[in-house]
Amino acid sequence: MSAYLVEGGRPLDGSVRIHGAKNSVLPILAACLLVPGECVVRNCPDLSDVTASLDILRHLGCAVRREGDAVIVDASAPTGWDVPDDLMREMRSSVIFLGAVLGRMGQADLCAPGGCELGPRPIDLHLAAMRSLGAVIAEAGGGLHCTGGLRGADIVFSLPSVGATENAMLAAVAAEGDTTITNAAREPEIVDLQQFLCAMGADVHGAGSSVITIRGGKRLHGGAYAVMGDRIVAATYLAAAASAGGTVEVTGVDWRHLSTVTAVLAEAGCTLTSTPERILLRCQAPLRGVRPVRTAPYPGFPTDAQAPLMAALCKGTGCSVFVENIFESRYRHVDELCRMGAEIQVEGRVAVVYGVPRLHAAQVRSTDLRGGAALVVAALGAEGESIVTGIHHVERGYQDLPGDLRLLGASVRRT
Structure with a gap:
């Protein structure tokens, strides 16, 4: 059984560069399927996803091949339109591959996806x-069979879903x-996807606002693109510094994408200085x-940063209230x-955190991505x-949570 061993009680000090954003690179990799040529995706993190x-x-x-932090995808001649159960459940x-496979191959066979259990995510x-967009979709036995030529349309979302916005764009x-696309999600990762698509010859405008327009049918071409830094990883390391104390610099991430998180950390008593990529x-x-x-939803407080920030606020004074409006669990x-x-x-979607003078070491178990990171944040303090x-x-x-934290002076190792 793999685990992290975290020795707490050490203030952090140092600088770390943030790797490419998971929530950005995944739709960009799916978008590579639309390009009849070679795409070079730089700043691509080495993650299990x-x-x-x-x-x-x-x-x-x-x-597909990897060269350092770059992944090269050549989709000149794709042959399949199905994603088997074992890969979907990963x-x-x-x-997110639904829109890309259907758009490139004219049909798609997928099953229900897997991942963290955070409550219903239909x-x-x-x-x-x-x-x-004109697809005919048959649902049976937990699988989806999609066919039909796609044509432009007006899409109006009842809520600004990130994944659905990205799928619709592809x-x-x-x-x-x-x-x-009206009532589109406004997350920075959607802007990153638009910039990648445009770099490959697509005509997409409006990402970052609630209305996105796409002129479809453009001939795409290969090219290179660097993925944005991961704002949630940056938020995690800032929360770690708040938990353990000390002075920490994160680079390679746009501070504006983290303004709601840094505002809360400042209110909690931290001193922050920001420049465009630091x-x-x-x-x-x-x-x-x-x-x-x-x-x-963006530009509000990100649900992915809730757990690491909560972990930091466990030790201290006063009371903090969290209201989770995105996921049920x-x-x-x-x-x-x-x-x-x-x-x-x-109580339901509300969590009340009463600060305590100290936390003590324990053996704890991660049940989801950000919750696991939160346990490391708490362990550092x-x-x-x-x-x-x-x-x-x-x-x-x-990509390498122990390695990054060791750069900041923490005692964390994987065993």
Whole structure:
């Protein structure tokens, strides 16, 4: 059984460069399938979710290789349109291949995706978008069989789903005619996907706003693109510094994408300095309670940063309230934090954190990606050596969490 051994009680100090964003690179890799040529995706993190995406591309007939932090995908002659059950179950984001496979191959066979268990995450908005573009979708036995030529359409989402927005963009690029996506998600990762598509010859505008327009049917070509830095990884390392104390710099990430997180850390007593690709945090005193933190679609507070920030606020003074508005089951890390001495009460979507003077080491288990990272954040601020198991969840989104933290002076090792 693999685990992280974390020796707490050491202030952090140093600088770390943030790797490419998981939530950005996965739809970009799916988009490579639309390009009849070679795409070079730079700043591509080495994550288990990325490995799963590359396995899907290989299964579909693409040539794939990695050279350092770059992945080269040649989709000149794809041969498949099905994604088998074992590959789909590797990650929840595998559904992002629906729009790309359907757009490139004219049909797609997929099953229900896997990934972290964070409560119901239906793909009905994805399917509605495909149907709006002219797809015929048959659902049977947990599988999807999609056929039909795609044509431009007006797509209106009932809520700004990130995955559904990305899937609609990919399918619309391959469709004939113009598409307008209304109530689109506004996350920076959607802007990154638009920039990649445009670099490959697509005509996409409006990402970052609630309305995205796509002129479909453009002939795409190969090219190179560098993925944006991972804002959630950066938020995690800033929370780690807030938990353990010290001075930490993160680089390679746009501070504007983290403004809601850094605002809460500043309210808790940290001192932050930001430039376009750098954030410096100093924490030299116990954290204090903050006003209620409510997760929301971008530009609101990111749900993925909720758990690491909660872990940091467990040790300190005062009371902090979290309201989780995105996922139903995103407090699974709470019981594990309480094993370390935290005082947290949960009622439905609300968690109340009462700061305590100290946390103690414990053996804890990760049950999801960000919750696992939160346990490491708490362990860095605890007294003694903690053991964090279930780290395969963490490695879905952090390329080398122990290595990065050691750069900051932490004692963390994988065993």
